[in-house]
Every structure is written in structure tokens, then in C-alpha cells.
Amino acid sequence: MNFHAIRAIYLFEMARAGRTLLQSVVSPVLSTSLYFVVFGAAIGSRMADIDGVSYGAFIVPGLIMLTLLTQSISNASFAIYFPRFTGTIYEVLSAPVSYAEIVIGYVGAAATKSIILGLITLATASLFVPLQINHPLWMLSFLVLTSITFSLFGFIIGIWADGFEKLQLVPLLIVTPLTFLGGSFYSIDMLPPVWRTITLFNPVVYLISGFRWSFYGVSDVSVGISLTMTLVFLVACLVAVSWIFRTGYRLKS
């Protein structure tokens, strides 16, 4: 294992986030805080409790998940797309590193940034709404697992994209709508039966549900299913990444 290479890629990516602190940290935290202010503190006080949880507190796991998903994808996709765009990828491809080491470096850094952002968002939320975390270890597990899985997904998008527009396509047009419709702001039990069934095809439902359970002990679907679905998506991403490196898709001719 080339640990020096993994470290070099990881630190390089973390340093990039440090240079763009405003874009990397301040901007997502600010936008999520606005959700807390509007939906949590302002409107939330006039909303009924859901499953015994105040509305402001109810939406916290979903909003953290929204941050995790979008930031994991955006960090990882940009990290691998930018060297492809500028041509500096030649150095990584000609270095004595295995594909697994490249992925650990890039995805590890993207996931770390997302986890940090998720924790900052959580800390910010606690300023606006009363929070409780019934299962802190599970909460951290979901946080880490989701960050890694969606960073892998972002890495795949970064390889697939052949322009900055495509890079934004999946996070904006697929992930954000799925997160909003995946129970971030409501329990799917509140939906009519037909829509509830349709919603169960949305994979983000399982992520938010499992994550919310770790906070309040309530969930739309069982925690076991949530965990299984997250792991299935993780394995699917790993298979896709392995195929990319085996075939050299968009990396080597």
C-alpha cells in the first residue's frame, strides 16, 4: 500500500478546501442555517409535532442529510474532474499508485469534508432548535457511511462528466429533488397511500429515515432496511468505480 500517495492526495484535497473556506464551509452552513431559521424557528413554531418531535427538530436530520449528499457529491466530483480538465491527472495516472489508493485519497478527503460540514450543520441547528440524539454512535455511523457512499458517487460523476454543466447536473436535478421529496421536511406517513408507495422507490428516504431514527428513535422505514439500502448503494458505487478503473473509462485510451 502506497500510504505516502494516499496521504499526499488526501492532504492536497484538504488544503484545497482550506483555501476556499468561504465556498467549502461558510456557504453550505449559511444556506442550511437559513432553512433552520425559516422552517425551524419561524414557521416551525406554528406547525404541529410529528411523531412527538417538534417540527423544527424533525427537519434537522433531513437538512443535515441534504448537506451531506450535495457536498459529498460536489466535493468528490470536482476533486477528480478538475485534474482531468486541466490535464494534471497525468501525474496521478503515471504514479505508482493502485486504483484503490487513488479512490481512498480522493473519496476520503471528500467524505471528511462532508462529515465536518455535517457536524457544523448539526452544531448550528442546536442554536435554533432543541435537539436530542438517542443513538449517537448510529448517528455517526450513518453520517460516515452516507458521506463515503455519496463521495464515491460524486467520484463517478467526476469521471463521467465532460463539462462543468454535467458536473452540476446530477446534484441539482436529481439529488436535491430526491432529498426534498425523500422526507426531509415531512414524514412519508403523512402522504396519501399511492404517493407513499412511490416515495419508497426514492433511495434517499432510507437514508433520512435511518438518520432520523438515530436522533429521535422514530423512522418511516425500519433501521435495518435503511442500513441495508445504504450498503447496497455503497456496493453499487464500488462496483462502478472498479469498472471505471478496469476499463480506463474516460481516464486512459
Added chain:
Amino acid sequence: MNPVISVSRLSKTYASGYKALKEIDLDIRPGEIFALLGPNGAGKTTLISIICGLVRASEGTVTADGHDIVRDYRAARAKIGLVPQELTTDAFETVWATVTFSRGLFGKRANPAYVEKILRELSLWDKKDSKIMTLSGGMKRRVLIAKALSHEPQILFLDEPTAGVDVELRRDMWNVVRGLRDSGVTIILTTHYLEEAEEMADRIGVISKGELILVEEKTALMSRLGKKTLTVQMPSRLAEVPASLAPYALTLSADGTELVYSYDAGEDSRMTALLQDLAREGISFKDLRTEQSSLEDIFVSLVKDNR
């Protein structure tokens, strides 16, 4: 002496069907400067890219210091440094950060003293904290060399190292390359500047249409394929070349004051006979001038023949 790079029956056909390389066989000797010459699209960059792991070969094998570049890629790549043709740099990074990154990427423990040594040798030390985007083209090229050298490679590939570099800096770069060779690094360079190959290379390889059409010692090549001309300047006009001098195939200049004799670089001995025959014909001269064809002339002739 075992070759430091050994290329055997290497072919590359791209997905479009274009055959970029056709059964290339090539051995690079340790410690030499090998210049790979060829017109645009000849396959130089494809060959380098395969050896460095950027492009997959369709057929054939390559070893670097005895290590197969596919089966034993870690050991093979650790021996190689690559300076690409394009100025591909991390614009927002500092010189120090990007060179340190390269060293780590190639599996080497951080060594600030070594990085400092490279930066000083490449006259980059005073720019170590500058962002790469603020550097001139020549300086960026040096940064790429520093990155390629950061992991102490035995073999250095320089793909068009002085493209877009002014004459002074180009000569400066040549000194850097010679210095690297003197320190034991084997250098393989592609270049469009034939003067560069003539100045620096120990051996020359010419590639055309994906085929390696020639590999030879530079001096032997220039002696074998090089042409020399002897120009005899006469004090008075000559109406025509005497018939007795016909075997020399002399050319008389339009104004009749110069006789030009062309001969192969290895046939200097005939010059004495020519001068004696001129004297016998009563042709005196006021000046003699010899010229040798450059590597560029040889290259153009070789590539033209391969068309």
C-alpha cells in the same frame, strides 16, 4: 549492459482504428540522452505515454529497469519521471506545495532538503512560495521538471521540454538536462528542435507513421548520412568545368567564380585528390569553405524517404 528501458513489439491501435504505433522495438541504455524525433502525429507522445502508464498498449511489452510496466507497475513507475508536453500545472498551488505533492504521490517520504536542492538547481528557490499561475511559461516548465524529479527517478522523459521557451532559456534548460545526465539520470526526450537533439543527444531514434525507422549513435548517424560540401572560390571566372574533373560532379556557380563539391561525411580523403586535380588543370583558388549538413537535413531526408 542491460537496457534501462526495453520496448518489445509494441503496438497501439486506438478505438477509432488509427494505428499509432506499429511493432516498436527499442532499448534505452542507462545514463544516455536519447532523442526521439518524428513529425507531428508520428507516435512519439503515444510511445512515451504507454511507457509512463497513461495509455494502454494494444500489443507488446515494456520494462523499466527490468520491471514490466503492467505486471510490476509500482516498481516500474517509481523509476520514471515524466515532463509532459503541455504546461499542465495546478495553477492555484505554490511551487513548494506542488513539488512536495508529487514526491508523496510517488511513494516517497517527505524530504524538504531534497526538494530545496531541486528547486535551487532549477533556479526556482526564490519562487517556492509563488502560486504557479503567476510564473512565466519557462518557469512553469521548470516546475514540471522539478515535479518529475521530486521522487528521484532513474529515468526522465521530457516531451518537448523547450517548446515555447526562448533561446536563452532553452540553452539554460539544456544545461539542466546535461547536469541531470551527469548525475546518472537516463533521459529520453522528444523535440521539434533538431538543433536540440544535435546539441545534446547521445543517440537518435526517428519515428515516422508509428514505425521506428532508425536508431543510431548521433555521431555515427551524422557521419553516415550527413553530407559535406567544399566550396572553392576562384580569383577569376571559369567558363566551364574541365572534363577531367567530371568524376567529382562539381557544380559551377552562375557567376563562374565558385566550384562546389558535395561528398559524404565519411569521404574526406577525396578532397586532397580534388585539390591536386584542380592544380593540374591550372585552377587556382583564393578561399576554401566546407559545410556539413545538420541533423535537421538528415531528419527531413529520412522522413521524406519514409513517405
